[in-house]
Amino acid sequence: xxxxxxxxxxxxxxxxxxxxxxxxxxxxxxxxxxxxxxxxxxxxxxxxxxxxxxxxxxxxxxxxxxxxxxxxxxxxxxxxxxxxxxxxxxxxxxxxxxxxxxxxxxxxxxxxxxxxxxxxxxxxxxxxxxxxxxxxxxxxxxxxxxxxxxxxxxxxxxxxxxxxxxxxxxxxxxxxxxxxxxxxxxxxxxxxxxxxxxxxxxxxxxxxxxxxxxxxxxxxxxxxxxxxxxxxxxxxxxxxxxxxxxxxxxxxxxxxxxxxxxxxxxxxxxxxxxxxxxxxxxxxxxxxxxxxxxxxxxxxxxxxxxxxxxxxxxxxxxxxxxxxxxxxxxxxxxxxxxxxxxxxxxxxxxxxxxxxxxxxxxxxxxxxxxxxxxxxxxxxxxxxxxxxxxxxxxxxxxxxxxxxxxxx
Amino acid sequence: xxxxxxxxxxxxxxxxxxxxxxxxxxxxxxxxxxxxxxxxxxxxxxxxxxxxxxxxxxxxxxxxxxxxxxxxxxxxxxxxxxxxxxxxxxxxxxxxxxxxxxxxxxxxxxxxxxxxxxxxxxxxxxxxxxxxxxxxxxxxxxxxxxxxxxxxxxxxxxxxxxxxxxxxxxxxxxxxxxxxxxxxxxxxxxxxxxxxxxxxxxxxxxxxxxxxxxxxxxxxxxxxxxxxxxxxxxxxxxxxxxxxxxxxxxxxxxxxxxxxxxxxxxxxxxxxxxxxxxxxxxxxxxxxxxxxxxxxxxxxxxxxxxxxxxxxxxxxxxxxxxxxxxxxxxxxxxxxxxxxxxxxxxxxxxxxxxxxxxxxxxxxxxxxxxxxxxxxxxxxxxxxxxxxxxxxxxxxxxxxxxxxxxxx
Numbered sequence: 001x002x003x004x005x006x007x008x009x010x011x012x013x014x015x016x017x018x019x020x021x022x023x024x025x026x027x028x029x030x031x032x033x034x035x036x037x038x039x040x041x042x043x044x045x046x047x048x049x050x051x052x053x054x055x056x057x058x059x060x061x062x063x064x065x066x067x068x069x070x071x072x073x074x075x076x077x078x079x080x081x082x083x084x085x086x087x088x089x090x091x092x093x094x095x096x097x098x099x100x101x102x103x104x105x106x107x108x109x110x111x112x113x114x115x116x117x118x119x120x121x122x123x124x125x126x127x128x129x130x131x132x133x134x135x136x137x138x139x140x141x142x143x144x145x146x147x148x149x150x151x152x153x154x155x156x157x158x159x160x161x162x163x164x165x166x167x168x169x170x171x172x173x174x175x176x177x178x179x180x181x182x183x184x185x186x187x188x189x190x191x192x193x194x195x196x197x198x199x200x201x202x203x204x205x206x207x208x209x210x211x212x213x214x215x216x217x218x219x220x221x222x223x224x225x226x227x228x229x230x231x232x233x234x235x236x237x238x239x240x241x242x243x244x245x246x247x248x249x250x251x252x253x254x255x256x257x258x259x260x261x262x263x264x265x266x267x268x269x270x271x272x273x274x275x276x277x278x279x280x281x282x283x284x285x286x287x288x289x290x291x292x293x294x295x296x297x298x299x300x301x302x303x304x305x306x307x308x309x310x311x312x313x314x315x316x317x318x319x320x321x322x323x324x325x326x327x328x329x330x331x332x333x334x335x336x337x338x339x340x341x342x343x344x345x346x347x348x349x350x351x352x353x354x355x356x357x358x359x360x361x362x363x364x365x366x367x368x369x370x371x372x373x374x375x376x377x378x379x380x381x382x383x384x385x386x387x388x389x390x391x392x393x394x395x396x397x398x399x400x401x402x403x404x405x406x407x408x
Numbered sequence: 409x410x411x412x413x414x415x416x417x418x419x420x421x422x423x424x425x426x427x428x429x430x431x432x433x434x435x436x437x438x439x440x441x442x443x444x445x446x447x448x449x450x451x452x453x454x455x456x457x458x459x460x461x462x463x464x465x466x467x468x469x470x471x472x473x474x475x476x477x478x479x480x481x482x483x484x485x486x487x488x489x490x491x492x493x494x495x496x497x498x499x500x501x502x503x504x505x506x507x508x509x510x511x512x513x514x515x516x517x518x519x520x521x522x523x524x525x526x527x528x529x530x531x532x533x534x535x536x537x538x539x540x541x542x543x544x545x546x547x548x549x550x551x552x553x554x555x556x557x558x559x560x561x562x563x564x565x566x567x568x569x570x571x572x573x574x575x576x577x578x579x580x581x582x583x584x585x586x587x588x589x590x591x592x593x594x595x596x597x598x599x600x601x602x603x604x605x606x607x608x609x610x611x612x613x614x615x616x617x618x619x620x621x622x623x624x625x626x627x628x629x630x631x632x633x634x635x636x637x638x639x640x641x642x643x644x645x646x647x648x649x650x651x652x653x654x655x656x657x658x659x660x661x662x663x664x665x666x667x668x669x670x671x672x673x674x675x676x677x678x679x680x681x682x683x684x685x686x687x688x689x690x691x692x693x694x695x696x697x698x699x700x701x702x703x704x705x706x707x708x709x710x711x712x713x714x715x716x717x718x719x720x721x722x723x724x725x726x727x728x729x730x731x732x733x734x735x736x737x738x739x740x741x742x743x744x745x746x747x748x749x750x751x752x753x754x755x756x757x758x759x760x761x762x763x764x765x766x767x768x769x770x771x772x773x774x775x776x777x778x779x780x781x782x783x784x785x786x787x788x789x790x791x792x793x794x795x796x797x798x799x800x801x802x803x804x805x806x807x808x809x810x811x812x813x814x815x816x
Binding site for chain 2: 148149151158159206218222227228229230231232233234235236237239240241242243244245251252253316317320323324325327328329330331332358359361362364365366
């Protein structure tokens with residue numbers, strides 16, 4: 001197992017199977033896990049007594065007595081996912097069954113300090129909980145989802161993005177102190193992969209996500225399990241060099257995908273084109289990058305040739321990066337997620353599909369597919385909330401044994 | 409688990425733990441696997457009765473009776489690893505404990521047909537077995553190790569390299585028919601990763617291998633397990649584009665690492681330099697690429713500035729590719745393996761170390777290290793033989809239940 005992964009307890013594993021399936025019988029759980037009927041019965045008794053699952057009737061059985069079906073108690077607890085980047089934040093509240101109850105969007109970190117940003121985020125989380133009439137002590141925790149590289153164990157960023165004050169700032173400790181809730185740090189692209197897997201729209205258990213919001217990241221799921229490497233600082237596809245002699249990137253490397261084809265790069269290129277910005281007014285402010293990019297994407301959709309050309313070049317580079325992902329990780333499918341794909345998604349998806357069919361080495365064994373997420377704006381936040389649920393296995397809501405399960 | 413992986417049976421798992429440790433007690437096996445004492449005792453009884461392991465004395469124990477130690481019976485069976493590429497082949501014979509008993513080198517496929525190449529390989533395998541006085545019916549199988557992409561289940565290559573006749577040729581079926589032995593197909597770079605792990609010189613369980621022989625490939629081991637993706641066509645680092653506007657590569661992509669920095673590319677560049685080839689005569693023949701590259705590497709070591717410069721440029725590109733591997737897979741260490749590193753290894757290792765320390769995103773959390781394999785020429789063949797041993801778990805030597813365990 002990847003060392004950065006957190007192995008669920010038996011009860012956590014069974015909860016997650018039931019959560020994913022909707023309803024399952026004890027026999028099906030035994031078949032799916034290889035655990036003995038006795039183990040399943042014991043764990044289920046505890047989970048029923050703890051109010052985490054309940055029985056919801058019987059399924060017909062080929063022989064013998066009908067099997068009693070088990071379902072998650074959606075009211076057993078709640079989780080928050082909060083995706084944060086320079087331009088936007090998205091917050092979701094999910095119930096114990098993983099269903100999204102409420103969503104909020106607010107501006108991202110912008111030029112604000114980490115503490116101010118977290119305070120604002122905390123206020124909005126409180127507002128979301130009030131609006132949904134969920135008491136804070138019924139929330140298991142918050143999955144704080146942002147870019148990498150991260151030190152997940154310490155809950156800090158290891159980069160000066162978006163500003164030097166963010167580096168090593170104790171993000172999870174500070175947000176946890178403000179909200180009096182456990183907070184887990186997760187990579188945004190990894191969270192998007194978890195969210196896509198949860199949404200169930202990806203018809204394979206072995207896929208990659210290219211996540212584009214203010215920056216570009218990636219996530220990989222192999223046979224249903226998130227690839228974590230040594231410490232979950234994985235699939236930094238935005239910092240794969242597309243041109244080893246290219247312009248220096250802030251990361252120290254040259255010609256990185258993000259630096260030449262990310263939203264900031266596209267907006268910067270657009271700002272050089274006076275005719276284009278006469279037709280499509282852009283703010284040019286750094287915290288407005290995604291809004292500016294969205295304006296360009298809509299202009300491209302409306303037939304603006306210059307805007308279309310800029311996005312086509314970016315999409316071509318993203319397609320080549322998708323080929324790199326497939327050639328290295330041997331994946332079935334690449335899913336595009338993240339708010340930069342709100343309007344531009346179809347144009348990117350088409351280019352990624354073309355690059356995969358023309359260049360991926362394994363195209364003859366089995367061509368990799370390109371999909372556009374059905375939830376480009378929320379899947380990362382949902383993935384962060386799901387990760388909290390998966391990390392919570394035993395005990396009463398609000399006092400679930402989170403830290404026990406989350407030690408990397 | 410990666411879908412391309414082959415999960416060993418319980419007996420296979422226990423055999424491999426004992427093989428790796430040298431000796432282990434039943435208690436230590438129970439602790440390492442989480443299996444019950446009863447299961448360990450039952451499986452060990454079968455393995456002892458089958459002659460696959462034996463007891464070799466007792467270890468002191470803190471309390472209670474001393475524990476009986478179990479060791480692999482090295483004579484229980486043998487395996488062959490045969491690494492093949494255009495320029496060279498390396499064959500190794502290992503015993504059931506995984507110790508290398510004999511090694512042979514011969515020219516690679518060259519311009520020969522697949523069948524002729526396999527016939528030659530089979531003759532040399534027979535010669536190696538006779539020399540080591542190992543009867544063929546005591547050999548569990550042959551791990552045929554070559555470049556990808558592969559269809560491992562069918563035992564074929566999915567590429568026209570080294571020549572169109574190789575594509576879809578039934579390699580494992582043909583070699584198996586000639587030798588009357590089971591034959592498994594494995595990726596050379598993946599095999600090198602298995603071989604490096606087995607050699608025990610890599611001080612981490614999460615590492616990548618960059619394998620350079622006639623071509624360039626890669627392998628990744630995460631927490632002790634080989635990364636397989638969907639069908640083991642992984643880590644094709646030779647076909648990661650270093651320049652998306654670069655020259656077309658045979659794979660369909662542009663500016664691939666192998667096309668701009670592999671041995672063929674370096675030799676082609678050297679052949680353009682009349683002064684250099686006056687000092688360092690090169691054959692220029694395609695099947696002599698590795699020999700020519702070795703001459704350049706030795707010239708570089710002897711202080712030839714032009715040869716040094718060519719290899720430095722290649723090593724710089726390989727360093728950037730190592731950064732891509734670390735940024736995507738989040739690895740501790742990159743190991744350089746493959747016969748192209750025979751003389752040039754130290755120069756490449758230094759450049760890879762420099763690139764990782766300057767460019768890898770996670771350099772501040774924990775810098776990735778660059779190592780040169782102690783067995784650049786043999787680790788892929790050894791890995792192929794080890795994979796045969798790991799795939800063999802039950803039954804008598806020569807009739808081990810290989811196919812049962814090897815279904816992807």
